[in-house]
Amino acid sequence: MGTMSDSVLVCCATCGRRHRYTAPSYPCVCGAPVAAPLDPHGSPVTVTRRVWDEEWVGVRCAACGTESQWPRPEVGCPCGTVTSVPVDRSAAGRTGRAPGSRVPAHRAVPVRTARDAVTAAVLHLRGLGHRDVRRADRRAAPGIALAARGIVAQVDPVPGRLATARDVECLWLSAMAESAQCAHFSRGGYTDGALAGADRLDVPLFVLEPCGRCRAVNAAAVALDARAG
Known part of the structure; x- marks a missing residue:
């Protein structure tokens, strides 16, 4: 799995297709956008079952310090395989914006599933x-x-x-x-x-x-x- 700024390259374990994935940003309660920091050195895991408590990851906002739970990053392949993308836990507190900077609109999440x-x-x-x-x-x-x-x-x-x-x-x-x-x-x-x-x-x-x-x-x-x- 390679990296390019805030995106990673994920290889499907089933068909071998490679996907460039960028973590979506979500709005903190203070208005700042936050995104789960991706781990370029982690190992992607194929999702074979769904457990609600494992569907979320805590991300701390750098602007106000609030930690919120957001959907765990994952990639859906056209072959039907879903892959969970590793998150860099050590960087979770550095996501967000610098205090006083402009707050852009958060990225919408297309509804496909x-x-x-x-x-x-x-x-x-x-x-x-x-x-x-x-x-x-x-x-x-x-x-x-x-x-x-x-x-x-x-x-x-x-x-x-x-x-x-x-x-x-x-x-x-x-x-x-x-x-x-x-x-x-x-x-x-x-x-x-x-x-x-x-x-x-x-x-x-x-x-x-x-x-x-x-x-x-x-x-x-x-x-x-x-x-x-």
């Missing part, structure tokens, strides 16, 4: 001020449940699947049980019943666009974004 969909939702929730986003253990509705202090969310990462009124109602009930806000993120959109139910229950609905943007599709979602701004 279920993992990308969760990442886009996590980024949006953090942009709303929820720093401690984590996976929750709810199984009442399809998709992946997320939670942070004061909010619960549901991510439906299946392209083409319309979230239903039941999905929205289950999320609302979970939020009521925890005295929290809620938000629903769908990659495929919503049925008319889901839209009507969300308006009745005041549940914010977002569509995960292929570019990584979380687009508000009802008044409650617009209001949630506005309060955060």
Whole structure:
């Protein structure tokens, strides 16, 4: 695995194809962009199973010192193999910008996989001020449940699947049980019943666009974004 500034060359263990990979940057709560520092001397590992706790890596912002959990770098090969890219732990505290420098916009994460969909939702929730986003253990509705202090969310990462009124109602009930806000993120959109139910229950609905943007599709979602701004 070779290196060129903040990028590395990763060789697929299955087909031998070589990929140039650059770690994406994410927005710290202070606004500075941070990216996981790649280790050019580490050994890439083929991903054969998914464990939630192993999907994230801690990266410390050099501007404010905050350490946040972001998706572990990985490369998807056209042959179907996914390779985890090694991270330089010793350099994790040197990522970010110098204090006082201009903060550029963070790079969006294109939504191509279920993992990308969760990442886009996590980024949006953090942009709303929820720093401690984590996976929750709810199984009442399809998709992946997320939670942070004061909010619960549901991510439906299946392209083409319309979230239903039941999905929205289950999320609302979970939020009521925890005295929290809620938000629903769908990659495929919503049925008319889901839209009507969300308006009745005041549940914010977002569509995960292929570019990584979380687009508000009802008044409650617009209001949630506005309060955060």
